[in-house]
Every structure is written in structure tokens, then in C-alpha cells.
Amino acid sequence: MDITNFIISQREKALLVGDYAYYRKQLSRRLLVVRKKLHYTSTKGKKYAARPAVTAENIAENHEFIHLLLLTSERAWALAMHMKSTHSAESGAHGITGSTKSHIHSRLHKASIYAAQLVELLKNKEITKATSEALVEARAFYVSLRGAIEFEKQNWEDCLREYAEARFIYSTLAQSKDPKQEDLFQDLLNNTIDPSIRYAAYQLKLPRTTSIGKIVSRYVPKNSEFLQKILKEHPNTLYDPAIAQRKTASGNAENVPKTIEWRSRVVNLEDAATAQALAAVFNADSKLSAFLTSNPDAAPQDKAAAYDQVLIPSQDAVDATKTAIDELSAEGIPQGDRRMQALQITRTAVNYALVGWRIGRNRILCGRQDGALLQPETHRKPRKDDKTTIQEESTGRKLTRLRERVVLYDSTLQSLDSVKELPGVAADQRFVEELGAKRRYFAALRCLAIARSHALLSQTKNALSLLSRALELSSQVPPNDSSSQTSDGKPPNLDIAPAQASSLHSLLQNLVSQHRALVELHNIQSASTNTIANPVSPLIERLDEYPPNGVDLAKLVTYPPKMEPIPVKPLFLDVAFNYIEYPGRTRKANGKAVDGIAEGGKGGEEKKKGWFGFGR
Numbered sequence: 001m002d003i004t005n006f007i008i009s010q011r012e013k014a015l016l017v018g019d020y021a022y023y024r025k026q027l028s029r030r031l032l033v034v035r036k037k038l039h040y041t042s043t044k045g046k047k048y049a050a051r052p053a054v055t056a057e058n059i060a061e062n063h064e065f066i067h068l069l070l071l072t073s074e075r076a077w078a079l080a081m082h083m084k085s086t087h088s089a090e091s092g093a094h095g096i097t098g099s100t101k102s103h104i105h106s107r108l109h110k111a112s113i114y115a116a117q118l119v120e121l122l123k124n125k126e127i128t129k130a131t132s133e134a135l136v137e138a139r140a141f142y143v144s145l146r147g148a149i150e151f152e153k154q155n156w157e158d159c160l161r162e163y164a165e166a167r168f169i170y171s172t173l174a175q176s177k178d179p180k181q182e183d184l185f186q187d188l189l190n191n192t193i194d195p196s197i198r199y200a201a202y203q204l205k206l207p208r209t210t211s212i213g214k215i216v217s218r219y220v221p222k223n224s225e226f227l228q229k230i231l232k233e234h235p236n237t238l239y240d241p242a243i244a245q246r247k248t249a250s251g252n253a254e255n256v257p258k259t260i261e262w263r264s265r266v267v268n269l270e271d272a273a274t275a276q277a278l279a280a281v282f283n284a285d286s287k288l289s290a291f292l293t294s295n296p297d298a299a300p301q302d303k304a305a306a307y308d309q310v311l312i313p314s315q316d317a318v319d320a321t322k323t324a325i326d327e328l329s330a331e332g333i334p335q336g337d338r339r340m341q342a343l344q345i346t347r348t349a350v351n352y353a354l355v356g357w358r359i360g361r362n363r364i365l366c367g368r369q370d371g372a373l374l375q376p377e378t379h380r381k382p383r384k385d386d387k388t389t390i391q392e393e394s395t396g397r398k399l400t401r402l403r404e405r406v407v408l409y410d411s412t413l414q415s416l417d418s419v420k421e422l423p424g425v426a427a428d429q430r431f432v433e434e435l436g437a438k439r440r441y442f443a444a445l446r447c448l449a450i451a452r453s454h455a456l457l458s459q460t461k462n463a464l465s466l467l468s469r470a471l472e473l474s475s476q477v478p479p480n481d482s483s484s485q486t487s488d489g490k491p492p493n494l495d496i497a498p499a500q501a502s503s504l505h506s507l508l509q510n511l512v513s514q515h516r517a518l519v520e521l522h523n524i525q526s527a528s529t530n531t532i533a534n535p536v537s538p539l540i541e542r543l544d545e546y547p548p549n550g551v552d553l554a555k556l557v558t559y560p561p562k563m564e565p566i567p568v569k570p571l572f573l574d575v576a577f578n579y580i581e582y583p584g585r586t587r588k589a590n591g592k593a594v595d596g597i598a599e600g601g602k603g604g605e606e607k608k609k610g611w612f613g614f615g616r
Contacts, residue, residue, distance in 0.1 A: 004141070005184060007070060008184055024078040027075040031072065038065065054121065070114075108148055119135070123135065133173065136230070143165045144192070147159050150162055166193055167193045209272050256276055258275070262348060267346060268342055271320060274317055277313050281317060288310050304365050314357055315354060347422070348423050352422065357493060371408075402453045413443065437477050444477075451464075460518045461519055467511050474501070536552065539556045
């Protein structure tokens with residue numbers, strides 16, 4: 001009888017592909033299937049007759065009757081949510097009024113009636129064989145629907161009482177379930193119940209610094225029989241911070257801070273949700289430090305996975321701060337107000353902390369010294385004779401690793417650029433310079449990774465250019481930056497130790513010198529190879545070419561001369577041979593030839609000679 005899981009799974013599947021109208025249609029189809037299975041439908045063709053009420057005996061015989069009540073209740077709730085979402089967009093700022101509002105109240109009331117009927121039936125444990133957890137879940141489902149009704153009626157105190165009981169029950173169940181069920185309850189609290197409690201508290205003008213846990217302790221009905229049963233099993237549940245306060249993935253929010261410091265400025269935390277999220281961040285930070293200290297030889301993937309327990313509450317703190325700012329802006333609070341200024345500083349601080357944790361995770365994934373060293377990996381390959389051979393890493397695998405590092409460096413640089421867009425950062429010139437120094441450090445690492453890729457492909461000139469650029473960037477990183485002082489026990493984040501910057505600079509200097517020598521050797525080898533493969537011809541054979549590098553006087557002609565083929569009996573087609581005076585031919589000879597042609601013309605037709613009738 002996992003009631004909560006059944007309801008949440010139905011909602012998620014339907015709302016993932018559609019809206020509340022689609023969810024209602026799906027519930028109607030599912031409800032018809034359940035009724036046919038239970039023979040609980042009206043006979044086709046006959047007059048409608050009221051169906052008999054579900055009894056405890058029916059539930060004992062078949063637990064599908066529980067689904068029958070839940071689906072009927074959910075269908076009414078889905079119709080109410082569909083009307084609310086549709087008419088809220090149409091009515092605008094005037095709100096929902098008239099018959100639509102009454103219809104929404106009616107559907108929510110119908111949903112609560114079926115939920116209340118389920119609770120009353122499950123109370124008879126002897127017949128229904130229901131567990132205590134199923135009964136408590138049914139009660140939480142019922143009071144959450146009652147809270148929705150009071151929320152729509154704007155009865156804020158009654159709304160807080162109903163939702164406080166629902167949150168108390170779900171928080172208690174989250175502690176006693178497995179991790180998957182725990183996430184299910186937390187999603188339900190974070191997405192539905194907590195926002196409603198916060199809005200109702202806002203309408204009652206409760207201080208924003210009041211945490212949800214304190215609101216629940218104040219408004220939860222102490223005389224509830226279900227609450228009394230829970231308190232018998234867990235006497236300190238109502239006053240336990242682990243239950244009363246909002247729980248995150250990294251642990252329970254304890255020791256809630258009152259202030260936050262940013263660039264030597266200390267401001268009060270105006271929002272309780274932000275303070276609780278920051279408390280969870282501090283708790284997760286200590287756990288992460290302990291994990292990294294106790295597991296120094298763990299794989300980079302395992303260390304990076306441990307950062308998730310810090311990233312989740314950090315993101316919660318960012319979201320809570322943004323929500324608080326949006327609420328104040330909706331109230332018309334000006335930007336110059338003290339509360340708004342404090343929230344803006346808090347927003348910058350929590351966003352910078354989140355960016356730092358993301359960059360720290362990337363640095364862990366890059367490897368030792370932030371990926372400056374490319375350590376070869378080996379793997380064992382089994383053989384047929386039950387032995388293993390150690391194989392070195394291939395060039396393709398090395399290129400893949402370097403490509404992954406470049407992606408991580410790109411993500412780091414984008415995160416650093418996003419910090420400049422936070423409120424108040426652009427006006428802090430010193431802080432902007434520190435960000436620039438950190439950006440140049442990671443840009444140098446990116447150039448180094450790309451240069452190693454070119455070096456593996458034997459492209460030494462490209463590698464030398466990139467290494468020179470990386471050396472230039474690393475030389476602009478101040479080695480003694482006071483903001484970059486880090487302790488050995490602290491998890492890596494955005495802070496860069498002076499030793500890391502100087503180590504990278506020394507490594508790049510060595511690599512630049514090495515690749516300069518490689519490029520010079522390559523140039524010498526290429527010149528000698530070109531000389532052997534393509535010998536230069538003598539100058540006498542290249543008189544039609546302009547020598548850009550000067551004339552090589554050592555190769556004017558080929559000596560001793562070599563025997564070379566020449567054309568034999570060349571064919572002349574000179575049509576003007578008989579009419580042009582060439583050297584060595586006298587005018588007399590030309591005259592005789594002309595007279596001979598004239599005399600021949602008198603004696604008869606001229607005999608054609610040579611090709612095309614031209615004779616000589």
C-alpha cells in the first residue's frame with residue numbers, strides 16, 4: 001500500500017508529456033479499467049444506479065479498492081488544477097472569481113472527501129490489514145488536500161495548520177524510508193508543500209527569517225491522533241532539527257548561520273531558506289574534506305562524485321536567494337533598500353561559492369596538478385594461458401583524455417566569465433584583476449593540453465606556438481596573490497595556491513625549451529632531406545628563373561658534362577624561308593631561285609614541292 005509513491009508516479013508520468021487536462025483524461029481511463037476489474041461499473045443500457053460504498057472488507061479482499069479511491073480523488077484534484085491554471089492566465093491580476101472559483105473549491109472538496117473515506121477505512125487495521133505507514137500516508141494525503149482548499153479560500157492560518165501536519169508526516173516518513181523513497185518525499189516537500197507554507201506565512205506577515213521548521217512546530221496541531229502516534233514512536237521528532245528543518249541531499253541543516261561575509265563585508269541573512277541551505281553547505285563541506293583526507297588514493301571520478309553533496313545545497317542556496325529577491329521585487333521594494341542590498345550581496349556570495357565548487361570538481365577530474373602532467377595509463381589484458389600482459393596507453397586514448405580535459409577547461413573559463421555578471425563585481429577593480437589572473441591560469445592549462453595533442457601528432461611547430469602562448473599567460477599570474485592562499489586540508493575550489501602557479505610556469509618553460517630544440521632539429525632534417533630529394537640544377541639551365549636567394553656560383557654548369565639526349569633531324573616549317581635573307585645566303589642565289597621559278601612558270605605548270613605546295 002505505497003500510497004504516496006502511487007500518487008506521485010501517476011502525476012509525474014502524465015505531467016511530463018501533458019497538462020492537468022491530459023492528466024484528468026488519463027485518470028478517467030485508468031479509473032474505468034480499475035472499475036471493470038473490480039466489477040464496479042454500471043450495467044450498459046440500464047438506468048444509472050448509485051454504486052455501493054467501498055468497505056473495509058472490499059479493501060481486505062483486493063487492494064485495488066484503495067487505488068479506486070485514490071484515482072477518484074486525484075481526478076477531482078486534476079480538474080481543479082486545470083481550471084485554476086487555465087483561468088489564472090486569463091484573469092491576470094484580478095484573480096479567479098465567481099462560479100469558476102466555487103467550482104474549484106467544489107472539486108477540491110470532493111477530492112478531500114474520498115481521501116477522508118480512505119483514511120477512515122484504513123483505521124480498521126484488523127480487517128484491512130493496513131500498515132501504520134499506509135495509514136499515515138493516507139492522512140498526509142488528506143491534510144494536503146485540505147491545505148489546498150484553505151489555500152484557495154485564503155484562510156491562511158487554517159492552511160498553515162493543514163500543511164504543517166502534512167509536512168511533519170512526510171518529513172518523518174522520509175527519515176524512515178530508503179534513499180529512493182526519501183528523494184520522493186523530499187521532492188514532494190520542495191515542490192508543493194514548502195512553497196505553500198512559505199506563501200501562507202508571507203500572507204500572515206511572519207518574519208522572513210523564520211524557518212519552515214519553526215513554522216511547522218508552531219502551527220502543527222498538537223491534539224491530532226496521528227501526531228500523537230508518531231510522537232510515541234519518536235518523542236523528539238517535533239523538536240529535532242533533522243526533522244523540523246529542511247533536509248537536503250548532503251545532510252540536515254544544522255547551526256543555521258545568521259550572517260554571511262563577502263569581500264570584507266558582513267551582512268545579515270534576510271531569508272531563512274537561504275540560511276538553512278548555507279548551513280547544509282557548511283555541513284557538506286566538512287564531510288567532503290573528511291572524505292578527501294581519508295581517501296587520498298581514490299579515483300578522480302569518486303572524488304568528483306563526492307562534490308555532488310556540496311553542489312546540491314549550494315544550488316539550493318542560490319535558488320532560495322533568487323526567490324527572496326523576486327518576492328521583494330514583486331512587493332515593490334526599491335533596489336536601494338537595506339534588505340534588497342543585503343540579498344544582492346548574499347546572491348553574489350552564494351553564486352561565487354557555487355562556481356568555486358564547480359571549478360573544484362573540474363580540477364579533480366583533470367588529475368594531478370590540475371592536469372598539467374599527462375601521466376600514462378596502463379591496463380592489464382588477459383591471455384589464453386591465464387596470464388595477463390600490461391599494455392601501454394595508445395595515442396588515440398591519450399588524445400581522448402586530452403580532449404576531455406579541454407572540455408573541462410572550457411567549462412571552467414565559462415564559469416569564471418559568469419562571475420563578472422554578478423551584482424557588484426564589475427565595480428570591484430581588485431576582484432576583477434584576481435579573476436583575470438585565475439582565468440589566465442586555466443587558459444594556460446588549456447593551451448598546454450592542446451599543445452600536448454599536437455605533440456602527440458608530431459606537429460611540433462603548432463605545439464611550440466601553443467606552449468609559448470601558455471608560457472605568456474602563466475607569466476601574468478601573480479605568484480604571491482593573497483586571495484589564492486589555500487590550506488592543504490581544504491577541498492580544491494577556485495583558489496589557486498602560489499606553488500601551483502609557479503610549478504606550472506616552470507613546467508612550461510621546460511616544455512618551451514624542449515620543443516624549440518625539436519623544431520630546430522626538424523627544420524635541419526627537413527632542409528637536408530629536401531636537398532637530397534630535390535637537387536638544384538645548374539644555373540645555365542635556370543636562366544629563365546630569378547634566384548631569390550642569390551646565385552650559387554658553385555653550380556654554374558654541369559662538369560664534367562653528361563651525355564644527354566638531343567632532338568635528331570628537327571622538322572622546320574618555316575613558310576617564309578624563301579623570302580627572307582638569312583645570314584650566309586647571297587642575293588645572287590636568291591635571284592637565281594626567283595628567276596628559276598619565273599622560267600618554270602613560263603614553260604608550264606609549276607610542280608608542287610614539299611608539304612602543302614611549298615618548295616625550297
